[in-house]
Amino acid sequence: MKAKHQRLVLIVIAIVAVLVAVMLAMWGLRDRASYFYTPTEVAAGKAAVGQPIRLGGMVEKGSIQRLGDGVTIRFRMGDGTGEVPVVYRGITPDLFREDSGAVAEGRLSADGTFVADNILAKHDERYMPPELGNQAAEHQAAKTVEK
Amino acid sequence: MIAEAGLAALWLAAALAILQIVLAFGPKQVRLVAAGPVRSIAIVEGALTVFAMAMLMWVFERTDLSVLLVAENSHSAKPWLYKVAGAWGNHEGSMLLWVTILGLAGAALAIFSRRLDTKTLTAALGAQGALALGFFGFLLFASNPFARLNPPAFEGRGLNPLLQDPGLVFHPPTLYVGYVGLSVAFSLAVGALLTSRVDSELAKAMRPWVLGAWIMLTLGITAGSYWAYYELGWGGWWFWDPVENASLMPWLAATALLHSINVLAARDSLRAWTVMLAMIAFSMSMIGTFLVRSGVLTSVHAFAVDPERGTFILALLAFYIGAAFTLFALRSGKLSEGPRFELVSREAALVGNNLLLTVILGIVFIGTLYPLFIEALTGDKLSVGAPYFNAVAGPLALLLALLVCVGPLLNWRGDSGEKLKRLIVPALVGVTVVAIAIVTMPGGLLSKAGLGIAAMLAISAFLPLVGRKLRRTPLSTWGMVIAHFGIAVTLVGMAASTMLTKEVLTAARPGEQVQVGPWLVEFKSVAPTAGPNWTALEAELRASRGSGVTVLKPQARYYTSPPTETTESAIKTVASGQLYTVLGKPAEDGRWQLRLWWKPLVTLIWLGGALIALGGALSLGGRAWRGLRKGRER
Numbered sequence: 001m002k003a004k005h006q007r008l009v010l011i012v013i014a015i016v017a018v019l020v021a022v023m024l025a026m027w028g029l030r031d032r033a034s035y036f037y038t039p040t041e042v043a044a045g046k047a048a049v050g051q052p053i054r055l056g057g058m059v060e061k062g063s064i065q066r067l068g069d070g071v072t073i074r075f076r077m078g079d080g081t082g083e084v085p086v087v088y089r090g091i092t093p094d095l096f097r098e099d100s101g102a103v104a105e106g107r108l109s110a111d112g113t114f115v116a117d118n119i120l121a122k123h124d125e126r127y128m129p130p131e132l133g134n135q136a137a138e139h140q141a142a143k144t145v146e147k
Numbered sequence: 148m149i150a151e152a153g154l155a156a157l158w159l160a161a162a163l164a165i166l167q168i169v170l171a172f173g174p175k176q177v178r179l180v181a182a183g184p185v186r187s188i189a190i191v192e193g194a195l196t197v198f199a200m201a202m203l204m205w206v207f208e209r210t211d212l213s214v215l216l217v218a219e220n221s222h223s224a225k226p227w228l229y230k231v232a233g234a235w236g237n238h239e240g241s242m243l244l245w246v247t248i249l250g251l252a253g254a255a256l257a258i259f260s261r262r263l264d265t266k267t268l269t270a271a272l273g274a275q276g277a278l279a280l281g282f283f284g285f286l287l288f289a290s291n292p293f294a295r296l297n298p299p300a301f302e303g304r305g306l307n308p309l310l311q312d313p314g315l316v317f318h319p320p321t322l323y324v325g326y327v328g329l330s331v332a333f334s335l336a337v338g339a340l341l342t343s344r345v346d347s348e349l350a351k352a353m354r355p356w357v358l359g360a361w362i363m364l365t366l367g368i369t370a371g372s373y374w375a376y377y378e379l380g381w382g383g384w385w386f387w388d389p390v391e392n393a394s395l396m397p398w399l400a401a402t403a404l405l406h407s408i409n410v411l412a413a414r415d416s417l418r419a420w421t422v423m424l425a426m427i428a429f430s431m432s433m434i435g436t437f438l439v440r441s442g443v444l445t446s447v448h449a450f451a452v453d454p455e456r457g458t459f460i461l462a463l464l465a466f467y468i469g470a471a472f473t474l475f476a477l478r479s480g481k482l483s484e485g486p487r488f489e490l491v492s493r494e495a496a497l498v499g500n501n502l503l504l505t506v507i508l509g510i511v512f513i514g515t516l517y518p519l520f521i522e523a524l525t526g527d528k529l530s531v532g533a534p535y536f537n538a539v540a541g542p543l544a545l546l547l548a549l550l551v552c553v554g555p556l557l558n559w560r561g562d563s564g565e566k567l568k569r570l571i572v573p574a575l576v577g578v579t580v581v582a583i584a585i586v587t588m589p590g591g592l593l594s595k596a597g598l599g600i601a602a603m604l605a606i607s608a609f610l611p612l613v614g615r616k617l618r619r620t621p622l623s624t625w626g627m628v629i630a631h632f633g634i635a636v637t638l639v640g641m642a643a644s645t646m647l648t649k650e651v652l653t654a655a656r657p658g659e660q661v662q663v664g665p666w667l668v669e670f671k672s673v674a675p676t677a678g679p680n681w682t683a684l685e686a687e688l689r690a691s692r693g694s695g696v697t698v699l700k701p702q703a704r705y706y707t708s709p710p711t712e713t714t715e716s717a718i719k720t721v722a723s724g725q726l727y728t729v730l731g732k733p734a735e736d737g738r739w740q741l742r743l744w745w746k747p748l749v750t751l752i753w754l755g756g757a758l759i760a761l762g763g764a765l766s767l768g769g770r771a772w773r774g775l776r777k778g779r780e781r
Contacts, residue, residue: 007484010420010498017502021509028510028539029517029531036528054530070654070734090652091380091731091740094712 034105040082042108049108055084055116056103064098077104077114088116096121150214150293153202157293160195160250161283163188164276171273182265185272186257192279193254200234200247203292207234213299216240216292222305222708224680232316233306238440238456239292241319245436246282248320248327253279256331256356263335263352264344271331271338278330281463289459305708308681314374322367326397326432328360332404333429336422337471340478345418350411353425355767357408361401362763368394369756380714380729382650382744384752387536392515393435396508400428403504406497414559416485416494420501423475430468431508437464438515489561496554503547510540541593548600548638551631552607569610570603577603590646598646601638608632622769630762637755644724644749654738664745665692666726668699673730673739681706683715686730686739690719701730725749 034052047053055077063076072089075098086104096102096119106116167188170181206214208231210223220237221230229236235244253275260268286292332353339349371394376384385391404424411421441457488494514531521527552573556566581599588595608631612620649664661668671687683702690697699717706713719726724747731740 006487013498013502014420014505017506018509021506022513024506024539024543025510025513025517028535029514032535032538033517033529033531036530052534054528066734070736070738071652071731071740091714091729091742094714 036103038082039077039079039084042084042114043082047108049110052105052107054103054105055086055114057084057101059096059098059100059102061099077102084114085112086114086116088119090119092119093121149202149206149209149211150295153199153206154291154293156195156199156202157283157287160192160199161280161287163192163195164280164283167192167276168273168280171269171276178266178269182269185269185276189253189257189272189275192276193250193252196247196250200243203240203243204231204234206293207231207240210303212301212303213296215294215296218296218300218303220304220306222303222680224708225306225311226679228313228316229306229311233310235319236306236310236315239286239290241323242282242286242290242440243292244319245323245327246279246286248323249275249279249282249330252328252331252356253334256334259355260335260352263348264342266342267335267338267344267349269338270341271334274334274337275330278334278467281467285456285459285463289456303708305680305706307709308704308706308711308713309378311680311706312374312378314370314378318367318370318374321363321370322394325360325362325364325367325401326394326435328356328363329397329401329425329429329432331356332360332425333471336425337474340422340474343478343481345411345422345482347412347415350408350421354405354408354412355771357401357404357425357428358763358767361398361405362760362767364394364398364401365756365760365763368398369753369760372756373753377716377718377727380716380742382648382716382727382729382742382746384644384749387514387531387533389515390439392511393438396511396515397428397431397435399504399508399511400424400431403501403508404428406500406504410494410497411485414486414488414494416488417498418482418485419475419479422479422482424501426468426471426475427508430464430471431512433464433467437461486560488559491557491564492561493554493557493559496550496557499550500547500554503543503550507540507543507547510543511536514539537593541597545593545596545600548597548604548634551634552604552610555611555627555631556607566610569613570607573603573606573610576606584646588646594642594646597638597642601635601642604638605632605635608635622772623766626762626764626766626769628762629765630759633755633758633760633762635755636751636758640748640751640753640755644746644752647747648749649745651743652740654734654740656738661741661743663726663743664747666690666743666745667692668726668728668743670739670741676702678704680708684730686728686741688717688728688741690726690728692721697726699726699728701728703730703732720750723747 032052034054035047036054036056037047039055039057041047042055057077057079060076060078060083065074066072067074071091072087073092074085074087076083077086078084088104088106100121103120104114104116105118105120106114109115167185170177170185170188172178173181203216206217207221208227210217210221210230212218216237216239220240221233225233233240235241253272256268256275257272263271335349335353335356339345371391372384375386376382404421407417407421407424410417437457437460441460514535517531518529521529552570553567556569557564577599580602581595584595584598608628611624611628651661651663653661655661655670657670657672659670661670667690669689669691671689673684673686676683676685681704683704685700685702688699688701690699697719699719701717702715704713704715705711714729714731717728724745727744727746729742731742733739
């Protein structure tokens with residue numbers, strides 16, 4: 001093999017490698033990316049049961065219930081137009097409270113309850129997940145309109 | 148006055164950067180005499196940026212509340228260490244630190260790269276000046292850290308408590324030295340393309356920079372991983388958070404570059420490829436900076452930022468990466484081919500290493516940016532996390548670890564594969580470990596395969612030393628052996644802690660006992676306590692395993708400025724792993740939430756990271772020492 005041919009072979013291999021990376025990534029992303037839904041969308045049945053998704057909205061006032069084991073909570077996540085019951089086993093983040101924004105990561109079960117593996121809340125005064133930023137603003141807007 | 152002095156230094160440095168570019172890329176008559184002045188300018192520019200950074204740290208140390216940045220991010224009642232380190236615990240300050248290291252890297256390039264031919268060095272310094280100018284502009288026009296607040300604030304707003312940790316002192320500067328140290332490789336590559344001198348001399352000049360930056364990146368990532376592990380209280384050591392990926396991507400590219408640069412230095416092969424990798428590596432650093440600093444991401448690292456800044460960084464990014472790759476496209480065709488090599492040879496194995504690293508880099512890159520693209524295109528919001536990265540990148544990483552067993556045993560140019568017979572024993576050990584893991588351990592196949600491959604690598608890493616006189620083996624070979632062994636150590640830690648971790652989440656009354664793995668943990672009490680700028684509830688846990696009692700005190704802290712609650716985990720490290728405890732919320736009936744983990748061998752993850760960095764340091768030190776001795780003999 002001449003040097004020139006070797007170089008050609010290397011270039012072809014490099015291009016194939018990049019294509020393989022892209023194909024692997026696309027294959028992996030097809031069923032492993034978790035989409036973000038609002039309570040209205042989930043209540044309307046837009047989210048598939050059993051798929052990993054993220055649910056973002058406001059924790060409804062007066063909805064947090066603590067169960068007997070001391071580590072499981074139930075609450076309702078709403079966005080002004082829809083509501084989804086959520087169950088979560090774990091330590092809630094420090095700024096997780098009623099009438100405040102949160103994102104739950106988990107899966108929708110067949111009975112319509114969202115089973116959360118993880119809950120994210122507003123982090124501190126200056127930091128807020130972008131999803132929540134929009135959500136809170138929309139929620140505020142909805143409230144103002146109602147008045 | 149202090150703030151104004153810092154600002155003036157920045158303006159002056161920016162003006163010098165312009166001069167540097169003009170001298171380095173000006174008409175031929177200018178370039179002929181430019182070599183000396185450009186070097187001096189680079190050194191002065193580096194000194195000015197260090198001065199500006201020192202001024203910022205000074206106003207933070209004094210808590211000068213007439214400076215906007217201090218008022219927004221600091222507080223007079225903060226411990227001294229966090230006041231000073233708090234200078235980079237915010238957007239503007241951390242960008243200034245970035246630029247300071249960029250300036251320092253340029254100065255160091257001017258001082259230390261004497262062996263490189265003058266034309267290439269001058270062009271490289273010009274490129275470094277061009278990089279610096281853009282980011283000076285970003286600081287001065289979009290992120291001025293020295294802006295005044297009139298009238299001054301009465302009190303500052305405080306620093307995010309999650310950042311008030313010794314980790315803040317080491318993690319950002321270490322990582323930034325790694326990130327930005329790669330700029331030198333980028334500039335050298337651009338310089339060499341401009342002068343069409345891509346050869347083993349370039350590789351030898353570039354290698355210490357890449358090695359140094361790579362060591363710091365490795366340390367920074369390892370330290371960051373441990374910081375997140377104990378500070379966030381989630382018990383995880385890697386979350387595939389976009390910001391973590393932003394530091395992993397330059398590391399992957401730098402690792403590939405580190406290996407291809409050896410081919411270029413030793414055999415004068417892979418010229419175009421090495422130059423391209425050098426450009427990709429720093430491009431990844433810049434993309435990481437964009438991801439973290441533009442506010443497009445949600446993370447502890449993303450400070451409140453307005454979108455204008457994101458656009459500014461994106462424009463800089465597009466310009467530099469675009470310009471570099473245009474230059475590459477124009478010039479790379481003119482590079483002549485290097486010498487050939489056989490299909491079974493050290494070069495071929497290193498090409499394999501590079502391809503796998505590049506594919507992994509591509510997978511991480513696509514996974515990290517996919518949510519941004521999808522949201523821009525369709526408005527759908529989504530996140531890509533561990534399930535994707537583990538499933539797609541994990542097997543490739545293991546394949547790469549297998550290749551690490553093979554590559555160092557092959558000769559340059561071509562090899563009969565004779566030495567590969569030495570791999571039989573390690574391979575048998577690896578297969579045995581996998582078999583044992585499948586029979587005795589819970590968990591996925593990936594972790595089990597990982598454990599087996601780690602066992603094989605742990606032995607084969609030392610095979611390159613077989614048949615050599617150990618005392619006469621060069622330090623760089625020792626460095627390679629130790630770094631490769633470090634990979635095995637890290638892999639064992641990852642696989643074992645993933646499969647064998649025991650977790651208990653419960654609500655307990657004081658006096659109750661909880662069993663987690665081999666540990667019996669007694670929950671004694673909860674009592675209030677206080678620190679310099681926080682109050683806390685502190686649990687007392689007495690953990691025992693057979694004989695002896697260890698006391699752990701996890702806390703739930705409350706900071707007043709800004710008002711924030713954080714959990715402080717308490718960790719007991721023993722030889723076989725870590726007991727990790729977190730105090731949660733009180734339940735109404737007097738019980739407290741407790742989260743306990745027993746994580747066998749988890750410490751090996753960071754120990755391995757430190758070994759990998761140590762291997763790099765040995766290699767760097769060994770080469771520098773030999774260079775010095777050679778210099779003296781002349």
